[in-house]
Amino acid sequence: MTTSTIQSLMKQMTLNEKIAQLLQLAGPFFKGSTEQGHITGPMAAMPISVENIEHAGSVLGVSGAAEVISIQKKHLENNRLGIPLLFMADIIHGYKTIFPVPLAIACSWDTELAQKSAEIAAKEAAVSGVHVTFAPMVDLVRDPRWGRVMESTGEDPYLNQVFAKAFVNGFQGQDLSNDLQSVAACVKHFAAYGAAEAGRDYNTVDLSERQLRESYLPAYKAALDEGCEMVMTAFNTVDGIPATGNEKLMRSLLREEWGFDGVLISDWGAVKELIPHGVAEDDKEAALKAIKAGVDIEMMTACYVQHLAELVTEGAIEESIIDESVLRILTLKEKLGLFEQPYRGADVELEQQVVSHPDHLQVSRELATKSCVLLKNDNHILPLTSNKNIALIGPFADSGDILGPWSALGVREEAVTLKQAFEKHLPTNQLNVATGCHVETITQQQLEEAVQAASNADVIVVAVGEDSEMSGEAGCRTNIQLPAPQLELLKALATCGKPIITLLFNGRPLDLHGVIEYSDAVLEAWYPGSEGGNALLDLLYGVTIPSGKLTMSFPDNVGQVPVYYNHFNTGRPQGAPDAQERYVSQYLDAPNDPLFPFGFGLSYTQFSYSDLELTSTQLTKDSEITATASVSNIGHFTGEEIVQFYIQDVVGEVVRPLKELKGYQSIILEPGETQQVTFTITEDQLRYHHADLSFKSDNGSFVLYVGTNSKDVLSHSFQLISQGRN
Ligand code: GLC
Numbered sequence: 210m211t212t213s214t215i216q217s218l219m220k221q222m223t224l225n226e227k228i229a230q231l232l233q234l235a236g237p238f239f240k241g242s243t244e245q246g247h248i249t250g251p252m253a254a255m256p257i258s259v260e261n262i263e264h265a266g267s268v269l270g271v272s273g274a275a276e277v278i279s280i281q282k283k284h285l286e287n288n289r290l291g292i293p294l295l296f297m298a299d300i301i302h303g304y305k306t307i308f309p310v311p312l313a314i315a316c317s318w319d320t321e322l323a324q325k326s327a328e329i330a331a332k333e334a335a336v337s338g339v340h341v342t343f344a345p346m347v348d349l350v351r352d353p354r355w356g357r358v359m360e361s362t363g364e365d366p367y368l369n370q371v372f373a374k375a376f377v378n379g380f381q382g383q384d385l386s387n388d389l390q391s392v393a394a395c396v397k398h399f400a401a402y403g404a405a406e407a408g409r410d411y412n413t414v415d416l417s418e419r420q421l422r423e424s425y426l427p428a429y430k431a432a433l434d435e436g437c438e439m440v441m442t443a444f445n446t447v448d449g450i451p452a453t454g455n456e457k458l459m460r461s462l463l464r465e466e467w468g469f470d471g472v473l474i475s476d477w478g479a480v481k482e483l484i485p486h487g488v489a490e491d492d493k494e495a496a497l498k499a500i501k502a503g504v505d506i507e508m509m510t511a512c513y514v515q516h517l518a519e520l521v522t523e524g525a526i527e528e529s530i531i532d533e534s535v536l537r538i539l540t541l542k543e544k545l546g547l548f549e550q551p552y553r554g555a556d557v558e559l560e561q562q563v564v565s566h567p568d569h570l571q572v573s574r575e576l577a578t579k580s581c582v583l584l585k586n587d588n589h590i591l592p593l594t595s596n597k598n599i600a601l602i603g604p605f606a607d608s609g610d611i612l613g614p615w616s617a618l619g620v621r622e623e624a625v626t627l628k629q630a631f632e633k634h635l636p637t638n639q640l641n642v643a644t645g646c647h648v649e650t651i652t653q654q655q656l657e658e659a660v661q662a663a664s665n666a667d668v669i670v671v672a673v674g675e676d677s678e679m680s681g682e683a684g685c686r687t688n689i690q691l692p693a694p695q696l697e698l699l700k701a702l703a704t705c706g707k708p709i710i711t712l713l714f715n716g717r718p719l720d721l722h723g724v725i726e727y728s729d730a731v732l733e734a735w736y737p738g739s740e741g742g743n744a745l746l747d748l749l750y751g752v753t754i755p756s757g758k759l760t761m762s763f764p765d766n767v768g769q770v771p772v773y774y775n776h777f778n779t780g781r782p783q784g785a786p787d788a789q790e791r792y793v794s795q796y797l798d799a800p801n802d803p804l805f806p807f808g809f810g811l812s813y814t815q816f817s818y819s820d821l822e823l824t825s826t827q828l829t830k831d832s833e834i835t836a837t838a839s840v841s842n843i844g845h846f847t848g849e850e851i852v853q854f855y856i857q858d859v860v861g862e863v864v865r866p867l868k869e870l871k872g873y874q875s876i877i878l879e880p881g882e883t884q885q886v887t888f889t890i891t892e893d894q895l896r897y898h899h900a901d902l903s904f905k906s907d908n909g910s911f912v913l914y915v916g917t918n919s920k921d922v923l924s925h926s927f928q929l930i931s932q933g934r935n
Contacts, residue, residue: 210543210548210549211543212536212540215536215539215540215543216536218290218292218539219532219535219536219539221290222290222535224518224521224528224531225260225264225514225518226264226289226290227531227532227535228513228514228517228518228531229260229261229263229264229265229266229514230264230265230266230292230534230535230538230539231266231505231506231507231513231514231517231531231534231535231538232257232261232265232266232267232506232507232511232513232514233265233266233267233268233269233297233474233506233507233508233509234257234262234265234267234268234269234509235252235268235269235270235271235509236268236269236270236271236276236280237249237252238252238257238262238265239262239265239268239271239280239283239284239294240262240280240283240284240287241276241279241280241281241282241283241284242271242276242279242280243276243279251478251509252509255509255510255511256511256515257511257514258514261511261514263284263287263288263289264288264289264292265294266292266294266295266506266538267294267295267296267297267341267506267538268280268294268295268296268297269297269298269477269508269509270297270298270299271296271298271338272296272298272304272334272337272338272339272617272618273337273338273560274336274337274338274555274556274557274559274560275557276338277296277337277338277339277552277555278338278552278555278557280294280296281293281294281296281338281551281552281555285551292539292542292548293542293547293548293551294551295340295341295538295541295542295545295547296338296339296340296341297339297340297341297342297343297395297474298334298339298341298342298343298617299342299343299344299615299617300330300331300334300339300342300343300344300380300392300617301342301343301344301346301360301615301616301617302314302326302330302613302615302616302738303326303329303330303333303573303616303617303619303738303739304330304333304334304337304339304564304617304618305333305564305565305617305618305619305620306329306330306333306564306565306566306569306570306572306573306619306738306739307573307612307613307616307617307619307624307738307739308326308329308330308572308573308576308577308738308739309573309576309577309580309613309735309736309737309738310359310360310613310614310615310716310735310736310738311345311346311359311360311361311362311372312358312359312360312361312362312363312716312717312735312760312761313359313577313580313581313734313735313736313737313757314326314362314372314576314580315361315362315363315368315372315580315760316580316581316582316733316735316757316758316759316760316810317576317579317580317756317757318368318757318758318760318851318873318875319576319579319875320371320372320374320375321375322572322575322576322579323372323375323376323379323576324375324376324378324379325379325572325576326379326572326573326576327344327345327375327376327377327378327379327380328379328380328382328390329569329572330342330379330380331379331380331381331382331390331391331392332390332563332569333563333564333565333569334392334617335389335390335391335392335553335554336390336554336555336556336559336560336563336564337555337560337564337618338552338553338554338555339392340392340393340545340547340553341392341393341394341395341438341439341541342380342392342393342394342395343395343397343441344376344380344394344395344397345372345373345376345377345380345394345396345397345432346360346361346396346397346398347361347362347369347372347373347396347397347428347429347431347432348360348361348397348398348401348402348403348404348425348428348443349361349363349364349365349366349369349401349403349404349424349425349428350363350364350403350761351364351403351404351761351770351771351772351773352403352404352405352407352408352770352771353408353689353717353718353719353761353763353764353767353770354407354408354409354685354686354687354689354717354767354770355403355405355408355409355410355685355717356410356614356679356680356681356682356683356684356685356686356716356717357402357403357410357680357681357682357684358403358680358716358717358718358761359613359614359680359681359716359717359735359736360614360615360681361403361761362428362760363759363760363761363807364760364761364762364773364774364775364807365760365774365775365807365870366423366424366425366427366428366775366869367427367869367870367871367872368760368870369427369428369431370427370428370430370431371431372428373396373428373429373431373432373435373437374431374432374434374435376394376432377394377396377432377435377436377437378435380392380393380394381393381394381435381436381437381438385438385544385545386544386545386546387546389550389553389554390554393438393439393541393544393545394432394437394438394439395437395438395439395440395441395474396429396432396433396437396439396440396441397440397441397443397476398441398442398443398444398445398452398476399429399440399441399442399443399452399458399459399463400421400425400426400429400443400447400452400458401414401416401421401425401426401443401445401447402414402443402444402445403425404416404425404445405445408685408770409685410444410682410683410684410685411444411445411683412445413445413446414443414445414446414447415446415448415449416447416448418448418902419863419898419900419902421447421448422898422902422904423897423898424775430467433467433469433471437471438471438472438541438544439471439472439473439474439541440463440469440471440472440473440474441473441474441475441476442459442473442474442475442476442479442504443476443479444476444479444482446486450488451479451482451483451486451488452479453475453476453479453480453482453483453498453499453502453504454480454483454486454488454489454495454498454499454501454502454504455502456501456502456503458502459473459502459503459504460501460502460503463503464503470537471537471541472505472506472537472538472541473503473504473505473506473537474504474505474506474508475499475504475506475507475508476508477508477509478508478509478510479508480495480496480499480504480507480508480510480512480513481495481510481512482495483495483498483499492510492511492512492515492516493512493515493516493519493520495512496512496513496515496516496517496520497516497520497525497526499512499513500513500517500520500526500530500531500534501526501530503533503534504534505533505534505537505538506534506538517531564618565623565739570739570740571740573738573739573740573744574740574743574744574747575744576738577734577737577738577740577741577744577745578744578747578748578753578755579753579756579757580735580737580757581732581733581734581735581737581744581745581748581755581757582732582733582755582757582758582759582809582810583730583731583732583733583748583755583757583810583811583812583813584721584725584731584732584733584763584805584809584810584811585725585728585729585730585731585811586729586730586811586813587729587730588708588729589813590668590708590710590729590730591710591730591732591748591749591751591813592748592749592750592751592754592813592846593668593710593749593750593751594750595634595635595750597639597666597667597668598638598639598640598641598665598666598667598668599631599635599639599640599641599666599667599668599669599670600641600642600643600659600662600663600665600666600668600669600670600707601627601628601631601640601641601642601643601670601672602642602643602644602645602659602662602663602669602670602671602672602698602702603644603645603646603671603672603673603695603698603712604644604645604646604647604648604672604673604674604676604695605627605672605673605674605712605714606626606627606628606642606643606644606645606670606672607626607627607628607629607642607644608621608626608627608672608714609621609622609623609624609626610676610677610714611624611626611714611734611736611737611738611741611742612624612677612736612738612739613677613680613681613716613735613736613738614677614678614680614681614682614684614716614736615681615682616677616736619738619739623739624738624739624740624741624742625739625740625741625742625743626741626742627670627672627712627741627742627745627746628642628742629742630742630743630745630746631742631746633746634746634750641662641663641665641666642662643655643658643659643661643662644658644659645658645659645671645698645702646659646694646695646697646698647694648674648675648676648679648692648694648695649676649692649694650694651694651695651697651698655698656697656698656701659698659701659702660701660702660704660705663702663705663707664705666707667707667708668707668708668709668710669702669705669707669708669709669710670710670712670749671698671699671702671709671710671711671712671728672712672714673691673695673698673699673711673712673713673714673724674691674695674712674713674714674715674734675691675692675714675715675716675717675719677716677736679715679716680715680716680717681716684716686717687767688720688767689717689718689719689720689764689767689770690719690720690721690722690723691719691723691724696723696724699711699723699724699727699728700723700727702727703727708729708730709727709728709729709730710728710729710730710731710732710749711724711727711728711730711731711732712732712734712745713731713732713733713734713735714734714735714736714737714741715733715735715736716735716736718759718761718762718763718764718805719763720763720764720765720766720767720804721763721804722765722766725804732745732748732749732755733757733759751813751846754812754813754814754846754847754848754849755810755811755812755813756810756812756848756849756850756851756875757810758808758809758810758851758853758918759805759806759807759808759809759810759918760807760808761773761807762774762803762805762806762807763803763804763805763809764803764804765799765800765802765803765804766799768796768798768799769796769799769801769803772803773807774806774807774808774867774868774919774920775807775866775867775868775869775870776866776867777864777865777866777867778864778867779794781793781794782794783795783801786800802920806918806919806920807870807918807919808851808853808870808916808917808918808919808920809918809919809920810851810918812844812846812848812849812850813844813846813848814842814843814844814845814846814847814848814878814880815842815843815844816840816841816842816843816844816848816850816878816917817840817841817843818838818839818840818841818852818915818916818917818922818923819838819839819841819923820837820838820839821836821837821838821913821915821923821924821925822836822837822838822925823835823836823890823913823925823927824836825927826925826926826927826928827927827928827930828890828891828892828895828911828927828928828929828930829892829929829930829931829932830892830906830932831892831932833889833890833891834889834890834927835887835888835889835890836854836887836888836889836890836913836915836925837885837886837887838852838885838886838915838923839883839884839885839886840852840876840878840883840884840885840886841878841881841882841883842878842879842880842881842882842883843881844880845880846880847877847878847879847880848877848878849875849876849877850875850876850877850878850917851873851874851875851917852873852874852875852876852886852915852916852917853870853872853873853914853915853916853917853918853919853922854870854871854872854873854874854888854913854914854915855868855869855870855871855913855914855915855916855919855922856868856869856871856890856894856895856911856912856913856914857869857911857912857914858895858897858907858909858911859909859910859911859912860907860909860910861897861907861909862899862900862907863897863898863899863900865897868914868919870919871888871890871894872888874886874888886915888913888915890913890927892906892929893906895907895911895929906929907929908928908929908930908931909928909929910926910927910928911926911927911928911929912924912925912926912927913925913926913927
């Protein structure tokens with residue numbers, strides 16, 4: 210179907226039929242759904258007519274080949290012009306094969322594997338009838354109090370961009386129209402949802418346009434530059450106007466400046482939320498503001514179907530503004546081939562073979578091992594040897610709650626737990642398991658059983674963390690420590706005089722006081738997904754060596770938040786910690802530095818950096834500088850090291866971050882091996898948004914940093930000069 214045939218189809222549509230295309234409803238509204246009629250909660254109050262449903266444009270949150278086929282079939286029987294439904298769902302880090310949460314995937318720094326995980330997620334979702342996934346979420350985050358940091362790839366604009374591209378390519382593949390194993394991607398939440406004040410979900414975001422463009426927008430743009438088909442609006446305000454009704458953000462920037470002509474969908478209820486935000490009197494004004502902002506699909510509220518026709522009749526809007534949205538929605542349906550193949554990739558038989566395929570689980574296991582971050586390993590307690598007697602203790606010792614939030618069709622009971630993985634690795638007489646406590650409660654009996662289990666062990670493996678309801682959407686915490694009962698358990702086990710290896714299952718950077726001091730080793734496992742137990746055993750016994758690096762700083766304590774590596778110097782930077790200065794930018798009761806900085810992650814081996822050299826110390830707009838450094842494996846294990854390259858613009862027209870990640874390289878070194886790593890510096894990497902928002906570089910001094918994290922680095926200065934100057 211071509212654009213002209215779409216337009217001729219539109220000519221046959223009534224205004225109400227066109228407006229209904231802008232409506233997205235959950236499965237229970239539709240005939241053919243196994244949940245038909247089970248309309249509960251806020252949905253039950255929605256003033257939706259049968260005609261609205263019969264001409265609705267898309268379905269939210271339904272998957273399963275049989276279910277999708279059933280709904281689509283019924284819909285086509287009742288839709289006058291036979292316009293198929295779009296099926297959209299949250300496939301964030303896997304469909305049924307669940308991968309580590311995105312913040313964990315980011316810590317692998319492995320965009321190829323990240324892309325592979327999205328490809329597999331798309332394959333499982335597409336065969337189950339899904340057409341669009343509401344991913345990738347690319348919101349830059351600097352506040353671990355916010356529950357949705359687990360869904361992001363962290364605090365760095367560069368890294369968020371490379372992962373945005375990887376996820377879009379993974380979900381959409383290279384030929385969305387013909388590749389029935391792909392799904393359309395929807396980048397979210399536009400824009401700057403991760404900057405919610407105080408880390409409280411849905412809260413106000415108030416950033417300068419310069420900061421928005423410099424740090425928060427690049428990842429959305431990267432996704433769109435990769436061909437991402439859809440954008441989802443954010444719940445929050447941007448410069449005082451809710452994103453969902455923000456014409457400057459949506460029409461001027463997203464559509465006109467960036468040229469995005471795909472489908473823009475509201476987040477759940479975000480059109481109607483313009484009323485509590487205080488920029489709309491009622492549903493009618495909410496509909497007016499959202500349609501004028503260019504929001505094509507209203508998710509799960511009925512402002513459009515209730516009032517757009519009236520607004521056209523009153524002359525408040527032209528019918529053409531509705532036609533624009535309808536054309537974009539029908540064009541997406543056409544691009545997905547739904548007019549010819551309304552069931553697209555849905556296949557009941559094939560679904561049984563594809564979903565949870567062992568090959569998919571193997572990729573999840575590999576990605577989980579690369580996503581874990583080794584934070585401490587005193588006395589090389591890790592890797593373990595198989596002759597050790599293990600006490601496995603903690604609420605996550607045998608928990609399937611390792612899939613994390615947004616785990617789609619993932620089944621906790623099918624996840625490989627730590628206990629199950631240990632039982633496959635050790636004889637029963639070498640493994641003693643005790644819960645020790647629940648996530649947020651502890652009993653004396655549990656404590657005694659744990660200490661008893663520890664007494665017969667050579668090594669204690671403690672599995673602690675947050676349950677998955679403690680992060681994710683609306684999962685915000687002001688206290689980012691482990692729950693007190695778990696700290697109590699750890700403290701009690703520390704009196705047993707045995708080495709303690711602590712495994713963390715959590716969706717955010719935590720304040721690790723009360724953990725780090727009682728542990729000989731700490732491994733951040735995040736929510737590692739379907740194969741979590743197996744991946745952790747691979748790491749604990751050295752089958753795989755940890756290589757993950759943090760993409761979000763771990764604060765010393767929540768009072769530091771927001772704390773992030775690419776910060777400004779201020780006019781009174783803190784000097785040497787022992788300088789005893791008072792009138793500088795510091796705290797009286799805590800350090801300035803996070804406990805673990807961006808880019809931090811240990812290995813079982815050690816790496817040494819040396820000989821950072823540049824081919825020139827002068828760069829022009831047309832030249833490039835090649836930096837080389839030597840990295841040596843000075844330990845006893847083969848290991849993978851993620852070498853990071855940062856640049857500092859020493860003097861700018863506006864203040865500039867002390868470091869900005871500009872690239873990285875992953876290398877594998879045998880014990881004793883040295884490799885040279887190279888990085889090419891070009892002028893475009895030095896550009897930034899000036900006070901007038903122009904994006905350009907300035908001549909002057911720069912510093913290149915190369916290192917194992919954002920703090921432990923070698924450095925070398927260079928200049929950007931005008932062409933032709935000696
Ligand atoms: C939720 C989330 C959004 C998700 C949508 C559909 O409120 O904010 O990320 O895609 O609703 O479930």
